[in-house]
Amino acid sequence: MSKLVIRGGRVIDPASGRDEIGDVFCVDGRIATAEEFEVANGVSTNLDARGRVVTPGLIDMHVHLREPGQSAKETIKTGSEAAAAGGFTSVVCMPNTSPVIDDPSAVTWLNSRIERDACINVFPVGAITRRLAGEELTPIGSMVQCGIVAISDDGRCVQNHGLMRRAVEYARMFNIPVVDHCQDYSLVGEGVMNEGHWSCVLGLAGWPAIGEEMMVLRNILLAEDCDSPIHCQHMSCAGSIRHIREAKKRGVKITCEVCPHHIALTDETIQEFDPAYKMNPPLRTQRDIEALIEGIADGTVDILASDHAPHCAYEKEVEFDYAPFGILGLETELSLFLNILVHERKAIDLPRLVAMFTSEPARLLGLDRGTLAPGSPADITIIDPDVEWIYDVGASKSLSRNSPFHGWELKGRAVRTIVAGRTVFSL
Amino acid sequence: MSGWRRKDLLDIRSLDAAEITRILDTAEAFKQVGTRDVKKVPALRGRTMVNFFVEPSTRTRTSFELAALRLSADVVNIAATSSSLTKGETLKDTARNLEALHADIIVLRHSAAGASKFLAERLAASVINAGDGAHEHPTQALLDTFTIRDRFKRVAGLHVVIVGDILFSRVARSNIWALTKLGAKVTLVGPSTLVPRAFEEFGVRVERRIEDVLPEADVVNLLRIQHERQKLEYFPGLGEYTNLFGLTKKRAALLKEDCLIMHPGPINRGVEIDSDLADSGRSVILDQVTNGLAVRMAVLYLCAGAQGGTKGDGSQDQVIAAGKEATV
Numbered sequence: 001m002s003k004l005v006i007r008g009g010r011v012i013d014p015a016s017g018r019d020e021i022g023d024v025f026c027v028d029g030r031i032a033t034a035e036e037f038e039v040a041n042g043v044s045t046n047l048d049a050r051g052r053v054v055t056p057g058l059i060d061m062h063v064h065l066r067e068p069g070q071s072a073k074e075t076i077k078t079g080s081e082a083a084a085a086g087g088f089t090s091v092v093c094m095p096n097t098s099p100v101i102d103d104p105s106a107v108t109w110l111n112s113r114i115e116r117d118a119c120i121n122v123f124p125v126g127a128i129t130r131r132l133a134g135e136e137l138t139p140i141g142s143m144v145q146c147g148i149v150a151i152s153d154d155g156r157c158v159q160n161h162g163l164m165r166r167a168v169e170y171a172r173m174f175n176i177p178v179v180d181h182c183q184d185y186s187l188v189g190e191g192v193m194n195e196g197h198w199s200c201v202l203g204l205a206g207w208p209a210i211g212e213e214m215m216v217l218r219n220i221l222l223a224e225d226c227d228s229p230i231h232c233q234h235m236s237c238a239g240s241i242r243h244i245r246e247a248k249k250r251g252v253k254i255t256c257e258v259c260p261h262h263i264a265l266t267d268e269t270i271q272e273f274d275p276a277y278k279m280n281p282p283l284r285t286q287r288d289i290e291a292l293i294e295g296i297a298d299g300t301v302d303i304l305a306s307d308h309a310p311h312c313a314y315e316k317e318v319e320f321d322y323a324p325f326g327i328l329g330l331e332t333e334l335s336l337f338l339n340i341l342v343h344e345r346k347a348i349d350l351p352r353l354v355a356m357f358t359s360e361p362a363r364l365l366g367l368d369r370g371t372l373a374p375g376s377p378a379d380i381t382i383i384d385p386d387v388e389w390i391y392d393v394g395a396s397k398s399l400s401r402n403s404p405f406h407g408w409e410l411k412g413r414a415v416r417t418i419v420a421g422r423t424v425f426s427l
Numbered sequence: 428m429s430g431w432r433r434k435d436l437l438d439i440r441s442l443d444a445a446e447i448t449r450i451l452d453t454a455e456a457f458k459q460v461g462t463r464d465v466k467k468v469p470a471l472r473g474r475t476m477v478n479f480f481v482e483p484s485t486r487t488r489t490s491f492e493l494a495a496l497r498l499s500a501d502v503v504n505i506a507a508t509s510s511s512l513t514k515g516e517t518l519k520d521t522a523r524n525l526e527a528l529h530a531d532i533i534v535l536r537h538s539a540a541g542a543s544k545f546l547a548e549r550l551a552a553s554v555i556n557a558g559d560g561a562h563e564h565p566t567q568a569l570l571d572t573f574t575i576r577d578r579f580k581r582v583a584g585l586h587v588v589i590v591g592d593i594l595f596s597r598v599a600r601s602n603i604w605a606l607t608k609l610g611a612k613v614t615l616v617g618p619s620t621l622v623p624r625a626f627e628e629f630g631v632r633v634e635r636r637i638e639d640v641l642p643e644a645d646v647v648n649l650l651r652i653q654h655e656r657q658k659l660e661y662f663p664g665l666g667e668y669t670n671l672f673g674l675t676k677k678r679a680a681l682l683k684e685d686c687l688i689m690h691p692g693p694i695n696r697g698v699e700i701d702s703d704l705a706d707s708g709r710s711v712i713l714d715q716v717t718n719g720l721a722v723r724m725a726v727l728y729l730c731a732g733a734q735g736g737t738k739g740d741g742s743q744d745q746v747i748a749a750g751k752e753a754t755v
Contacts, residue, residue, distance in 0.1 A: 196625070197625060197628050200594075200623070200625040200626060200628075200629075201440070201600075201629075202540055202541070202562055203540045203559075203560055203561030203562035203563070203595075203597060203600055204540050204541075204560070204561075204562075272541075272544070273540065273541025273544055273545065314517070317517075317519055318517055318518065318519070318545075319518060319537070319539035319540075319541060319542045319545055320539065320540065320541045321538075321539040321540065321541075321560070322539060
């Protein structure tokens, strides 16, 4: 039997309401009670966590691992290592690979790769429509049998509301959420940055906030009409938060997430035409940042995630219009959220931050993770919330280097990541 | 005279009034080169200029080519359709190849905003922005400002009205910066879809009825209205545009006696401007073309002179424009 005890840390487990100095016991890769630990045979590994925070292994429900087909940008192996380095024991990977994960054989292939290469848990998401084309539903039920935890056309967005409605109704059978990248193509057009003062100055095509809001409202209506959960990814603007807040008051099954770059940067950073700041949805204004933080503070925002989107250096070193959207996120998101939400703004406390990375995504996706309840897999993250460090993207575990946060001075990070009782990352 | 320190000319927005004035003054010196029998000065002899027009153009390209030739530089023209860009070569690689050929100056016109900055950051050569998407067209604004200054002997305090599709216009953006930095009052007129209120944050007025502003204008700068399929979403067609915003003879009667009519070209006769008006005495459209040559000579000369950090302090400008060798 393998035994692990983590002693003396501040144990924060939102799922059970625990927030106290204490110990966490693991036996054979599962969380155990003190008694179970006592009676178990074997030599124990003892970790001293005094001065640290001990949490359930963090979950990032929005990452792109780029396999199959785009392994120059990232692989399941390197992406999972980057996740571990960021303190994550579970990630949920999006299906916009090449080919798309839109049938059971693709899910099966992905699972076998995950089994072979991933050092953490990776939960696959299946596409809503074949080839993400927005026209025909995928064999969702068959993919659920192979292990998908949600459906999403992320990267794209189903424009046909009738089809989206059928998808939401259909997903209801399997108790999985529909996860949406909210973008109305007719409003967004060729937009490459927030439509506002800076897009006007720079002469770049604008991506107006209402392009996101339109689909958020669509999703609210469908979630209510079908009585089935829809999760809105990477909220970027004040209007979206306002709509979701209002809908939640009515009990609509709508949830949403925020990514760190949308509260760390504004569209003013695009003045030098640097594609390091090109994301989808785009960076917006300070006013939007305030609304996003307020939404996180009052519980309108349920979940935090990275939208980790690796791209090869040469792909991003082109004219702004032509560069692909997206940045790395796994190794910086915890620190950025800690810095902005907890240290600087005091918008939420540490337990709520942890919840948004553990109990909330676990509940939405029906994962048996995100908790330190005895019997759960021993996925544990140990955090030093005060350690000062400088992010060096050159040392990243990712294959790619597209992060605008290189050189940022940050306070707080994961110092050890444990999956099924085994350390997969330590500082 | 302050030293000109920029090896590149990428935009007007980052220039200050003194720098803009420096270019205009230098252009003044070069203007009379075109009136001589031997239209050449040796200022850039031995240097190589590459006209790299990823977005096609005949007028601007020819203007830059002539400007370079009059400065005695060697000129090479690359058009996108015939370049390896069609084979998928990136801008970065194309630029590195040009540098390997020791090009001294690259004049770039490109459909992507920021493209000339992209090149300038990567090359030791001078990069001159001849238009990058809807972002800026610095030499156009400089020659427009030169033309205004030439006629009125000043820019500050004048009221300049720019009419048309501002949203997609690099000419408009560069003009707005140049004119406001030199103290002119700027009013934009056009359909609300093409002249959004956001432009008011630039320190200009936005109006919807052209008749309201014409009587107060010292200069009317008409932009070419484009009518591709995508634009139909923004306004319903040329007929409607001319009806609401075209400079007809009737509207031109509202203008002050000495008001200038300008247009960056090429003009759509009967659309932005009545055909006869385009040829009238108030139209300085052809002066703009002539002045464009002098302005581009000035820009090439100043930027090439700032390579390797040499300070172009202007002490040699008159000498060089007179066709004599500058003393080292």
